[in-house]
Amino acid sequence: MLPKGTRDLLPDDMAKRKYIVNAITEVFEQHAFRQIETPAIELNKTLSGKYGEEGDRLMFKVLPRGEKLNSLANQSIEFIKSNIEEALRYDLTVPFARMVVDQRNHINLPFKRYQIQNVWRADRPQKGRFREFTQCDADVVGPAGIIQEAELLHIYHRSFHTLNIPVEIRLNHRSLLQGLAELAGASDKLVAFTIGLDKLDKIGWNGVEEEWRQAGIPDIQPEVKELLLTKGTLEKLLPILEKALESIPSAKRGLLELRQLSSILSNAPLGNTALKLDLSLARGLNYYTGCIFEVSALGADMGSIGGGGRYDDLTGIFGWKDLSGVGISFGLDRIQLVMEQLNSFPNDIGLNAEVLFANMDEASSIIGFKLAQELRSKGMRCEVYPVAAKMKKQIDFAVKSNIPFLVILGENERLNQEVTLRNLATGEQSSFSQNDLYEKLK
């Protein structure tokens, strides 16, 4: 039995996950991102307070040990809580920021890292949501250029293209949201403005307006509403925004960066991946300071399968001020579910054995083992049945395990230095010299 919200990953699931991770990893490495890992256990003071009230509630903490544990007896809950020293990784971004500061003498800027590790959140488990799950992140810190955003968009495109998932990437910029809030007379209420906007998918436009009203944001002009609700390509929407926001100082950075991004991408286009500017996209506005991305799979019934953005002060919380970072994340579990929905997995990723050597008796099994080792040394995946069980049992095992071929090596075969090879799908079989086995199978 397992703790609530955790799971075993059996071979077929693992094969799918590895297929996804390998595809993404290859794209990361082509873009000169290199892998790092941080410990599962961080100091509690590193993590606590970094993810809001929800984070502190859902974070897994580590019980003190030894004398520290004994000192918790007969103490108030406040005392117990304030004596917790360690907690489990809750995301990959905060540990990455901590690591950049700790390892500043061992890295060169711009530093591009990818990280594929599990995180733990004691959330209410539900379909597709687990308390231990894998995050795949790519981030770069150091000198900031919009080329980095373009690169990350290309990484999304190439990864999902390789994985055979058609996607749409939605894009926004914090400075445009600031500009729109200013235009709407709510520039002093940017947080409430974006929190409301972020709920658009769930509560609709009227719900958003109601939230804004309660937050004291004045009624939105129709032309601002129209901008907020428009989605479209950069080429189409950017000129409209440049006009609408030309006199709004806070929008200047956003307009400039998106114009640069548009130039880069018109020279190096994103292929069949749709990139849409969506001014209602407001995720992560409490930490993102520049571009914001969100990816959804077209034709699949699933929320976001990736997201990211620019944070101008990634490491400030750990004492290194004004170091800019920009990054993206891939949702491994959701990508797997989407690929299952869309039938995007190839058929042959399971890495089942390609051939089973049946075990007829000790003398023959010794020859079978020798032949199996020869095939294995040539890279073939082989299985040798470990005991001389009934043939039906061995064949049943092969069929259940999706092993397509059976090698039969009885006394006759052994004495004639032959093998009999049976195709378990068709039942066809033939006998030939042991020396020819690899040629016949490969």
Add this chain to the structure above:
Amino acid sequence: MLPKGTRDLLPDDMAKRKYIVNAITEVFEQHAFRQIETPAIELNKTLSGKYGEEGDRLMFKVLPRGEKLNSLANQSIEFIKSNIEEALRYDLTVPFARMVVDQRNHINLPFKRYQIQNVWRADRPQKGRFREFTQCDADVVGPAGIIQEAELLHIYHRSFHTLNIPVEIRLNHRSLLQGLAELAGASDKLVAFTIGLDKLDKIGWNGVEEEWRQAGIPDIQPEVKELLLTKGTLEKLLPILEKALESIPSAKRGLLELRQLSSILSNAPLGNTALKLDLSLARGLNYYTGCIFEVSALGADMGSIGGGGRYDDLTGIFGWKDLSGVGISFGLDRIQLVMEQLNSFPNDIGLNAEVLFANMDEASSIIGFKLAQELRSKGMRCEVYPVAAKMKKQIDFAVKSNIPFLVILGENERLNQEVTLRNLATGEQSSFSQNDLYEKLK
């Protein structure tokens, strides 16, 4: 800052670890082992009591959350301890046994799995020993045949051969130790007999004899001592043991299995890997019931880099009696240290970028980005400097990051649709058409 005994793994370390893991994984898969993962967090009742007193002391436990946490206030330490529900994975074998029982309807026997995951032990940190470290295990459960032991020995051989580490595998069998204890008149004191023997490396033969004396084991006859201290090939030692132990019932199984193993391996030899029978090898005797293995690297200053054995009742603790298992483990950290000592790593595993596109100005960087994307789509690892920094700074970055080539794309190059390619090691550079860049670099 990090908790005691934990560490960040930076790109160069990760590259080495991945190199090792990929080599071992490929061999596992050729031998029809498939990967699984189990959760980091198991129920405390699954793990506690499974690793002796030391395990219970060193295990990381998870702090209860919410109401459960509040209920710990003003309670005795016994109450607190008995209300711990979750603990972190301490090894891979117990979770594997638990998983085999939980997932019995989803697996076919014999079930061969490999698992490469971290485990946590609050041991005193020291050089090369961390509180979070990676185990790589391959085990098979189900019908038991000595072919499985032969297969695992081949996995060791092929893995270390691929990794360019010459190794010696030491082999023993619990039944032979029982036979020797019986021969020594200590058959009722097998545990004390093997605990003493296991310390031979540390305390020498006289120390072992002293331990035995204190445990009430009678003085050992010279011929038993000689057997215990002899190491040698199966071919050489087995006939001697067969003679010495022929009348000892408890040795029968060991002699039979090693004779079978010897037949298999004489047909499918272990290449340049030395296999030695070592009757003083007594590791893990509290759980191993058949063969025992231990691997050391030749010419390296390091203890065991792998070990394993047969346990006839792997899953009994979880209610599935008499299911046999046999498995081996690879010590990833120690293998990395050995390979560094022996210079066994190839030079080109770091996956640094192969080329850096310098950033001269916005217009040229747009062309550079386009060219970089073309190279990346052909599988080349490229870096584009994100901002138009001073050339010296960009070159310094390339050199520090071990990037061998620099692409320079200034206004001249852009207007002529050329690039300048500089070899940063030699300083040589030449200019040519942008269309020829891939051909020149590949």
